[in-house]
Amino acid sequence: MNIAIIGLGLIGGSVGLALKRDAANRITGFDHSSTTAEEAYRRGIIDSVALSLEDACYNTDVIIFATPVNTTVDMLEEIRSMKLKDGVIITDTGSTKVPIMDAASILIDQGLTFIGGHPMAGSHKSGVSAAKEHLFENAYYILTPDPRTDQKHVEQLRQLLRPTKGKVRIVEATEHDRMTAVVSHFPHLVASSLVGRLADQQEHQPFIKKLAAGGFRDLTRIASADPVMWRDITIQNRDELLKQLDGWFEEMSAVREMITANDPVRIYNYFAEAKKFRDELPLTSQGALYMTYDLHVDIPDHPGIISEITKILADERISITNIRIVETRTDVYGILVISFQSADDREHAKFALTSTTNFSMHIV
Numbered sequence: 001m002n003i004a005i006i007g008l009g010l011i012g013g014s015v016g017l018a019l020k021r022d023a024a025n026r027i028t029g030f031d032h033s034s035t036t037a038e039e040a041y042r043r044g045i046i047d048s049v050a051l052s053l054e055d056a057c058y059n060t061d062v063i064i065f066a067t068p069v070n071t072t073v074d075m076l077e078e079i080r081s082m083k084l085k086d087g088v089i090i091t092d093t094g095s096t097k098v099p100i101m102d103a104a105s106i107l108i109d110q111g112l113t114f115i116g117g118h119p120m121a122g123s124h125k126s127g128v129s130a131a132k133e134h135l136f137e138n139a140y141y142i143l144t145p146d147p148r149t150d151q152k153h154v155e156q157l158r159q160l161l162r163p164t165k166g167k168v169r170i171v172e173a174t175e176h177d178r179m180t181a182v183v184s185h186f187p188h189l190v191a192s193s194l195v196g197r198l199a200d201q202q203e204h205q206p207f208i209k210k211l212a213a214g215g216f217r218d219l220t221r222i223a224s225a226d227p228v229m230w231r232d233i234t235i236q237n238r239d240e241l242l243k244q245l246d247g248w249f250e251e252m253s254a255v256r257e258m259i260t261a262n263d264p265v266r267i268y269n270y271f272a273e274a275k276k277f278r279d280e281l282p283l284t285s286q287g288a289l290y291m292t293y294d295l296h297v298d299i300p301d302h303p304g305i306i307s308e309i310t311k312i313l314a315d316e317r318i319s320i321t322n323i324r325i326v327e328t329r330t331d332v333y334g335i336l337v338i339s340f341q342s343a344d345d346r347e348h349a350k351f352a353l354t355s356t357t358n359f360s361m362h363i364v
C-alpha cells in the first residue's frame with residue numbers, strides 16, 4: 001500500500017510508526033513544518049517527504065489527515081480539484097467528526113471514498129517527537145463512514161489499521177461528537193478553567209502554586225495540550241459543548257445548594273456516587289479514557305534514589321513514560337510514581353524492583 005500521511009505530529013507520527021509494522025506499507029509524509037517532516041523521515045516514520053499536499057496525495061492508495069481539525073476541513077476542500085488515484089481511500093484522525101464528514105460530503109458526491117476516523121488515545125504532548133508506535137494499542141479507533149460508502153472500503157480501512165492494534169468501532173458522526181464532548185472536549189474546558197482559577201488566585205497568593213500537588217496536577221494534566229488543536233475542536237463541537245456547559249451550570253447550582261444546606265448525608269452521597277461510577281469505568285483496557293500504567297513506590301528521600309531505581313529498570317530494558325515524586329519531605333517516605341506503556345512493563349518493573357530492593361510497591 002502507498003500511504004500518504006498529512007500532518008506528522010503526535011497522531012500522524014504514531015499512525016505512521018504503527019503502519020510501518022507492516023513491511024508492505026510505503027509511507028509518504030507531508031507537514032508544513034519541514035523540521036517535523038525531516039524528523040519523521042529520520043525516525044523512519046515515513047519513507048519519503050512530500051513537498052506539498054498535492055505531491056503527497058499523487059498516485060497514493062490511502063490518504064490519512066492528521067492535522068488540526070480546521071486545517072483538515074480546509075484540506076478536504078483543496079483536494080477536491082486534485083487528480084487522485086482511482087479507488088483511493090481518504091480518512092482522518094480528527095477529534096471531531098460532523099464538520100469533517102460535512103466537508104467530505106462533496107468528495108463522496110464526486111465518487112471518492114472518505115471514511116472519518118478518530119483513534120481515542122493521545123496525550124497532552126504534541127509533535128512528532130512524542131509519536132509512539134504503541135499509542136493506539138487496545139484503544140478504541142472510531143470510524144464514521146458515510147451511509148453512501150461501500151462496506152468493502154470500510155473493511156479495507158479496518159484491515160489497513162490492524163497494525164495499530166486499536167479496537168475499530170463504527171459510530172455515527174453526530175453520536176461521536178456528542179459522546180466525545182462528554183468524555184473529552186468538555187473535560188478539557190474544565191481543566192483549562194481550573195488552571196485559570198489558580199492563575200487568578202496566585203496573583204494574590206503566590207505560594208498557592210507550590211501547593212498544587214497530585215490532585216490538581218492529575219485533574220489538569222490535559223490543560224498542557226496544544227492550544228491550536230483544542231481551539232479547533234472547541235469551534236467544531238460548539239453546539240455539544242454549549243449543551244455540556246448548560247448541564248454543568250445546572251450541576252454546579254445543585255452542588256451550591258447542597259453545600260449551602262451543609263447536610264453531611266447529601267454531601268457523602270454525592271461523593272460516594274461519583275466514586276462508585278468512576279471506580280467502575282473500564283480500566284483494564286484503555287476504553288474511552290487514556291490509561292496509564294502507574295506503579296507507586298515508597299522510597300526514602302535520599303539523594304541518588306531515583307537514578308538507582310531508573311538504573312534497575314534500564315538494566316531490564318523497561319521503558320518509562322513518566323516519573324514523578326509526590327509528597328516528599330526530608331526524613332519522611334516519599335512516593336515515586338512511575339508510569340509504563342503497558343501492564344506487562346509494569347509487572348516486569350515490579351518484579352525487578354522486588355528482587356533488588358525492599359521498597360513497598362502499590363498499584364492504585
Ligand SMILES: NC(=O)c1ccc[n+]([C@@H]2O[C@H](COP(=O)([O-])OP(=O)(O)OC[C@H]3O[C@@H](n4cnc5c(N)ncnc54)[C@H](O)[C@@H]3O)[C@@H](O)[C@H]2O)c1
Nearest residue numbers: 007009010011031032066067068069094095122123126127
Ligand atoms: N493529541 C491527541 O491526544 C489526539 C488524539 C486523537 C486525535 N487527535 C487529532 O489528531 C489530529 C492531530 O493531532 P496531534 O495531536 O497529532 O497534533 P500535533 O500538533 O502533534 O500534529 C499536527 C501536525 O500537523 C501539522 N500541520 C498543521 N497545519 C498544517 C498544514 N496546514 N499543512 C501541513 N501540516 C500541518 C503540524 O505541523 C503538526 O506536525 C488532530 O485533528 C487532533 O484533533 C489528537
Ligand SMILES: O=C(O)C(=O)C[C@]1(C(=O)O)C=C[C@@H](O)C=C1
Nearest residue numbers: 095120121122123124184222290
Ligand atoms: O490523554 C490525553 O491527554 C488526551 O487528551 C487524549 C484525548 C482524550 O481526551 O482522551 C484527547 C483528544 C482526542 O481526540 C483523544 C484522546
